[in-house]
Amino acid sequence: xxxxxxxxxxxxxxxxxxxxxxxxxxxxxxxxxxxxxxxxxxxxxxxxxxxxxxxxxxxxxxxxxxxxxxxxxxxxxxxxxxxxxxxxxxxxxxxxxxxxx
Numbered sequence: 001x002x003x004x005x006x007x008x009x010x011x012x013x014x015x016x017x018x019x020x021x022x023x024x025x026x027x028x029x030x031x032x033x034x035x036x037x038x039x040x041x042x043x044x045x046x047x048x049x050x051x052x053x054x055x056x057x058x059x060x061x062x063x064x065x066x067x068x069x070x071x072x073x074x075x076x077x078x079x080x081x082x083x084x085x086x087x088x089x090x091x092x093x094x095x096x097x098x099x100x101x
Contacts, residue, residue: 003031010042017050020058028058032065042074049080054088066098077101 001018012035020028035044046062062078069076077099081089089095 001027003027005031005034007038007041010040011045012038012041012043013045013047015047015050019053020051021053021055022057025057025061028061032061032068035065036068036072036074044069044074044076046076046078047080048078048082048085051082051085054085059088059092059094062098063094075099 001020001024004015006013014031014035066076079101081100086100089100
């Protein structure tokens with residue numbers, strides 16, 4: 001798994017690649033914290049086009065990011081989810097909590 005963060009004005013784009021599982025939990029938490037540390041950011045987009053697998057630990061961290069974003073009056077949107085990843089969100093009911101495009 002790899003992550004990258006792009007910031008432009010009030011917008012942040014987190015790009016995730018590969019398998020999101022327990023082994024990457026620290027890396028994912030670090031990029032979440034780094035994103036939220038930028039107080040001027042109001043819009044957070046998580047690009048999941050290249051995510052091949054996701055387990056419950058990754059879902060937990062995305063839900064945490066969403067909660068913190070709401071608390072800080074920021075918007076969070078997950079974009080470019082593969083069908084298999086979108087299905088995980090749908091089956092778990094997380095598509096009712098997270099904004100997914």
